[in-house]
Amino acid sequence: MRLASPRRQPPTYLTSSANPIPLYLTPTRSDSPHLLLPTGTDQERDSYWRSMQKYVGADITSMVTLPVLIFEPMTMLQKMAELMEYAHLLEQADNCEDPYMRLVYTASWFISIYYALQRTWKPFNPILGETYEMVNHCGITFIAEQVSHHPPISVAHAENEHFVYDITSKVKTKFLGNSVDVYPLRRTRLKLKKDGVILELVPPPTKVNNLIFGRTWIDSPGEMVLTNLTSRDKVVLYFQPCGWFGYSIIRADPDDVSLRYHRASIYVELGNYHKAAESYEQIWQLRPQNLEALKTAAMMYQRCSQHDRIVSILDDYLRKNPKDVDVSVVHLLASMHMLGNAHDKALHHIEYAQQNYSAAKDLPVDLGNMEKA
Secondary structure (H helix, E strand, O other): OOOOOOOOOOOEEOOOOOOOOEEOOOOOEOOEOOOOOOOOOHHHHHHHHHHHHHHOOOOOOOOOOOOHHHEEEEEHHHHHHHHHHHOHHHHHHHHOOOHHHHHHHHHHHHHHHHHHHHOOOEEEOOOOOOEEEEEEEOOEEEEEEEEEOOOOEEEEEEEOOOEEEEEEEOEEEEEOOOOEEEEEOOEEEEEEOOOOEEEEEEOOOEEEEOOOOOOOEEEOOEEEEEEEOOOOOEEEEEEOOOEOOEHHHOOOOOOOOHHHHHHHHHHHHHOOHHHHHHHHHHHHHHOOOOHHHHHHHHHHHHHOOOHHHHHHHHHHHHHHOOOOOOHHHHHHHHHHHHHOOOHHHHHHHHHHHHHHOHHHOOOOOOOOOOOOO
């Protein structure tokens, strides 16, 4: 649709409603018009609230006339395809040999759809028999169809060389006045082709807040459970509920190291010492006073035989702390040099520490074969 002028256009009415509600089409720029999401006046919202009061506590999944002002210009079938945006995660999962990391990749793919909750408008219900097909995205063929109108049920199938994805989308709702709870009743299954692993998802419920009055925001508190039906392994993710004042209350702190510690411990349990070392190194970079993280990073790098990286991060510490050095770091660095047969460098660090740091006068010198050094 193209609009010739940026001025407000006469309203177009949705004729399927008994009481037509105006839908305004307004371009953002005269040279690039768009179909914008509609905005209703306070009078329209008041009128809608009066008509919806009788449905409080009821399931409004179907047979209820909804105003255009809460819709976005796309159908539920199109919205179901948005999950394919990050399908490369499934390629990584399919190629992954570690069964637990495979679950991490697939769980990450499933939660990627929640970025769409930033758009708080409702997609239109497709008509019965309507289909939507998407091709040529990461080699994926995606097709969806509306198989029931009352209640609305959509099904979709997606497939490429790495996975097969099937979903039957059905929900139950509870209207609470200015909010609505949405309970998923769907079945979601994913098959990874390489090993034939089959996974099943149970998503958390969703709550749409400030549906009529105030700024609309969406929350999905509760558990998301992803089960490997082949091995019975599970991923259980808990979504923390937002506060009373909306999604802006809960934010991730990029400087919070507690999650980084947890991630590093998981990598250690999985035997991925390189990733564990990187995680501990990141903790040390965020908290330079945390020498335990630095030394643990060095030990993890040692387990994957990356001696050059150990020397690099320990030397970096010494350069940044020329006067206030923890001698245990000097001891560790000298030990790494001895293991790498760089005996002259090991002795240099020991002698320099003993000459310049009073705390290093009794620095041990039994760092391997000192006679050879």
